[in-house]
Amino acid sequence: MVTAFRKWQSISLILRIVCGLVVGVLLALSVPDNGVVPVFGNLFVGLLKGIAPVLVFVLVISALANASGDIGGRFKTVVFLYVVGTLLAAAAAVCFSFAMPVGMVLTDAATNTPPGGIGEVIKTILSNMVSNPVAAIMNANYVGILCWAIIFGMGFKKLASEGTREMVAELASVVSRAVTWIIQLAPFGIMGLVYSAVSENGMSIFVDYGMLLVVLVGTMFLMTFIVNPLIVFMFLKKNPYSLNWKCLRTSGVTAFFTRSSAANIPVNMELCKELGLDEDFYSVSVPLGATINMEGAAITITVMTLAVAHTLGIQVDIPTAIILSVLATVGACGASGVAGGSLLLIPMACSLFGISNDIAMQAVGVGFIIGVIQDSCETALNSSTDALFAATAEFKERLDRGEEVNMNF
Numbered sequence: 074m075v076t077a078f079r080k081w082q083s084i085s086l087i088l089r090i091v092c093g094l095v096v097g098v099l100l101a102l103s104v105p106d107n108g109v110v111p112v113f114g115n116l117f118v119g120l121l122k123g124i125a126p127v128l129v130f131v132l133v134i135s136a137l138a139n140a141s142g143d144i145g146g147r148f149k150t151v152v153f154l155y156v157v158g159t160l161l162a163a164a165a166a167v168c169f170s171f172a173m174p175v176g177m178v179l180t181d182a183a184t185n186t187p188p189g190g191i192g193e194v195i196k197t198i199l200s201n202m203v204s205n206p207v208a209a210i211m212n213a214n215y216v217g218i219l220c221w222a223i224i225f226g227m228g229f230k231k232l233a234s235e236g237t238r239e240m241v242a243e244l245a246s247v248v249s250r251a252v253t254w255i256i257q258l259a260p261f262g263i264m265g266l267v268y269s270a271v272s273e274n275g276m277s278i279f280v281d282y283g284m285l286l287v288v289l290v291g292t293m294f295l296m297t298f299i300v301n302p303l304i305v306f307m308f309l310k311k312n313p314y315s316l317n318w319k320c321l322r323t324s325g326v327t328a329f330f331t332r333s334s335a336a337n338i339p340v341n342m343e344l345c346k347e348l349g350l351d352e353d354f355y356s357v358s359v360p361l362g363a364t365i366n367m368e369g370a371a372i373t374i375t376v377m378t379l380a381v382a383h384t385l386g387i388q389v390d391i392p393t394a395i396i397l398s399v400l401a402t403v404g405a406c407g408a409s410g411v412a413g414g415s416l417l418l419i420p421m422a423c424s425l426f427g428i429s430n431d432i433a434m435q436a437v438g439v440g441f442i443i444g445v446i447q448d449s450c451e452t453a454l455n456s457s458t459d460a461l462f463a464a465t466a467e468f469k470e471r472l473d474r475g476e477e478v479n480m481n482f
Contacts, residue, residue, distance in 0.1 A: 093260035097267030117262020135245035137226025166375035328456035362459030369451030370415035
């Protein structure tokens with residue numbers, strides 16, 4: 074048994090995840106009503122969601138308390154990349170929707186209440202920032218976690234003794250090691266998640282909403298394989314596809330099946346460590362990306378809104394499309410602070426065209442129907458880009474200092 078376990082551990086984690094994926098598909102096709110296999114997926118996602126808030130809180134405090142160098146330039150770069158990437162995603166969604174205008178069969182509305190406007194989204198973000206720190210960790214409120222971790226980290230940096238700061242660093246190492254153990258369970262978790270996806274969802278969604286999915290997923294693929302690599306190339310002047318593929322196969326695959334950027338934070342932390350990034354930097358930039366880097370959400374908001382407009386025969390001019398892109402960008406950055414994520418921001422964007430809330434909420438209902446594909450692709454894009462842009466920001470600083478950067482992964 075020990076020998077078999079060691080051989081299993083010696084295999085690449087990515088290869089083990091692929092094995093889990095294949096086994097999950099085969100089990101779903103052969104025994105679709107098994108109640109045990111999905112438990113592996115639920116437990117894996119539960120472990121990731123459980124450890125992620127603690128990991129972010131502890132690592133950000135440790136990074137700020139023990140930071141020795143100036144990493145402010147990197148943070149400016151990565152925030153710029155996150156915001157510009159999200160804006161370009163919304164603009165790409167507008168172009169794709171204009172090139173392939175699609176409508177939708179409106180369904181019953183979802184029961185959740187959408188935000189009343191961009192002001193309410195911003196108000197929600199501000200409220201989350203000042204949430205009780207214990208409640209923020211318990212509720213996985215990453216805006217609040219980041220704010221309180223920054224405050225405590227700065228406090229430790231200014232007031233704590235060296236021994237106390239070392240204790241915080243050791244605590245961060247312990248939590249990171251726990252994350253490493255959890256990630257080793259990914260093949261079994263992916264097996265359970267794939268089993269659930271294949272056994273519970275038929276192919277009908279591809280027939281009823283095929284063209285809508287083509288526009289949504291097509292835009293996400295455009296961002297993943299063309300726009301984002303182009304952004305990286307403009308900053309690094311090096312071939313970006315090796316780094317891009319590394320982030321996709323390590324972060325994107327897991328995020329596709331967990332469908333949770335928050336649950337994928339530990340995976341991205343491990344990825345950044347594997348890429349050789351500075352822990353003081355990625356400990357903050359990765360959870361920040363999970364909060365404001367929302368390319369997939371911006372695409373969903375834009376495409377779904379324009380699909381409603383096309384269904385109702387509303388003509389969309391270029392200035393209005395530009396305003397929609399900006400609105401979708403701001404809304405997407407606040408999606409993590411709104412119950413229901415990107416889908417519940419569709420009514421806010423629809424209000425730009427005078428579309429009633431009742432009709433817009435029917436589009437939200439359509440979003441939930443196709444969510445098994447849309448949300449998975451959206452999360453994979455968001456999460457893999459968190460690591461991609463974090464690496465880009467740090468590699469750019471190294472190149473500016475005249476250091477050599479290896480882009481072969």
